[in-house]
Amino acid sequence: MLVVRNIGQLVLPRFDAETGRPRVETIDRAAVLIDGGRIAEFGPAESVDVPADADELDAGGGCVTPGLIDCHTHTVFAGTREHEFVRRIEGQSYAEIAEEGGGIRVTVEAVRRASVDELVGLALPRLQRMLGNGVTTVEIKSGYGLTVDDEIKMLRAVARLRSLQPIELIGTCLAAHTVPPEFADRRGAYLDMICDDAFLRRMANERLAEFCDVFCERTAFSVDESRRVLLAARRHGLTPKIHADQITQMGASRLAAEVGAVTADHLETIDADGIAAMRRAGTIAVLLPGCSFFLGVHQAPARAILDAGVPVAVATDYNPGSSMVESLPLVMSIACTQMRMTPNEVMVAVTVNAAAAVHRRETAGAIDADRAADLVILDVPDYARWMYEPGRNCVRTVIKGGRVVHRRQD
């Protein structure tokens, strides 16, 4: 038994599916009792019945939130692309960079050359820093392999990383990230390959992936191609997700609603029809403000999406091309300052709604009796303060499944 005592503010994010409204309840001067890795009791300190032999962890009067969930990342990758970052600032377009051999192709080549061990070695320190930022659950996509073996290799790296560090990792197959160069004139053959029953069966049966994602975009896959991939994946029990409406408005968010995707992600160019379709279908909008920040382009219309009652999650999109931002707390501040999301909307977006985005609604993203004890102890008295200090790490201690897995070195 472990009691977290002297909590200045205990944060309980909620999402009301009926009204589509996020809200945050708080309990001041609270305590949380943990038993067998699960939350046994929580509430105002005087109401929590603490056994005499319980271990104690002093929260120092700080704020305690659920462990954060980063529900859209590409954390397994090899190589970096800082040269493109510089060229883009100098005025080159993504298309020009791609023509000169840059872009996603660079990462695909590096990932294909890397072994599972190498991918694991590169991703492990990233995950350790994410943990230090208060993140206890991370979704990771494949999509830089683009062959059957290399896509499986990426997700094997995710599987191996599970045993090497405490963050819960969720795999997503993104073989439909882009058409690889060797299939440039044979798009249909590439689609046949990634829609193949044997490939998708391995993804599902070996538990490499729970989700299947598609980059639905002019430069990647059309709406019809995306539909084909997602329906094939769904037949094998992989839940659809879509990179939708990022650069081009092609109706991808409406496709998300149509195929029962759990999320439509990005949405920088979503229109009113897309928002209405998502609201009707209950599709979660995963917004990626770190990506627009990193690229210096306009943000998704977060206010319109929120005000329509669509559930909103926020994630880092951590990847070497368009969002080299591994810090979810920084992205939370970007959501506040660049998207006008309020701290309570953001708090719900990185906990309850992010949990729903990766089918962990019942186990993660909330502080509730009998739920796994994933907690973040901050050195600030309330959660708005966390977002008010972009670039400072306010996380003092991280608890995963009732175990202290990170203490900040001061």
Add this chain to the structure above:
Amino acid sequence: MLVVRNIGQLVLPRFDAETGRPRVETIDRAAVLIDGGRIAEFGPAESVDVPADADELDAGGGCVTPGLIDCHTHTVFAGTREHEFVRRIEGQSYAEIAEEGGGIRVTVEAVRRASVDELVGLALPRLQRMLGNGVTTVEIKSGYGLTVDDEIKMLRAVARLRSLQPIELIGTCLAAHTVPPEFADRRGAYLDMICDDAFLRRMANERLAEFCDVFCERTAFSVDESRRVLLAARRHGLTPKIHADQITQMGASRLAAEVGAVTADHLETIDADGIAAMRRAGTIAVLLPGCSFFLGVHQAPARAILDAGVPVAVATDYNPGSSMVESLPLVMSIACTQMRMTPNEVMVAVTVNAAAAVHRRETAGAIDADRAADLVILDVPDYARWMYEPGRNCVRTVIKGGRVVHRRQD
């Protein structure tokens, strides 16, 4: 003697005053020899003559830059203003927040209530974190006291902080930050007080401040009032600086040129006339991209200013109202992504040009023979990579005056 060896890339930022062009020279596989706190020799590793008994510091193949200079901050303050941050996101204007008793007044009240010891206690951990971000020189303004005694108290806190931590601190008198409420109907009397010979003589003679700054803005001081303050300060040997053209275009950057200000800071609304005047006068533009980021408003026209050949520095503007961003490396990334400054322009802006902005051109902001050895060792192979990873601390070791003053805890 100390040799920093195994440097992957040694960064030598330069600014050519004649052409107005920043550039960065680099030396690969370099070494730096330090003797008596100063740089004795530097260059390609094989060319540096290392005595057999020199201590060694292995840079691990990382990039080494000059210690960063944060040349515009309000690091000494009391209280925080996260509630305003939330209200602004919810759509309230700065004016509405001020009417409800918010705004700078909140910080002024908190600073007036605080003792020197309390101000020191609050600022010390901020400076320690700034050091951990690679910052070795920081300018700090008064301006939350707004009485003779409270302005002096703030700068005494700066003086005391010098002996408590390794960052070199430079004091600036900003008594002309705003007209305090008790003088609301007697602006002239407030100006008399802060232009008073005895007050300014104490600032200069007790070495509390080297610079005098004015917030020239519709809600603060007019161009004529600002001129009066700066000319009075100049008579006592305090060098003028101006908060210019932030919200309202009133010709403040032209005033900076007229009174020989070393810098004009902010410049979000600067026009072509102002840029031309600064270019002619050699005034340094101090841009504060963290402030516009934090407020969610438009950035200063950095490209127009740079392309006109005006020397540009970049700083955090760290303060609890409009830029709760203490990390200069994060602000460097914001300058890249939101202002389209290239990493080499930014590197010069936080070293050579920031040094000039605080009259430290001869002593700080560069790696040169016989200069104080202020160095930052990064865990990345080049400086563009530093800005390419917003929100990750790439600083492994910090050296101030030849002494290792910070090592990251990994």
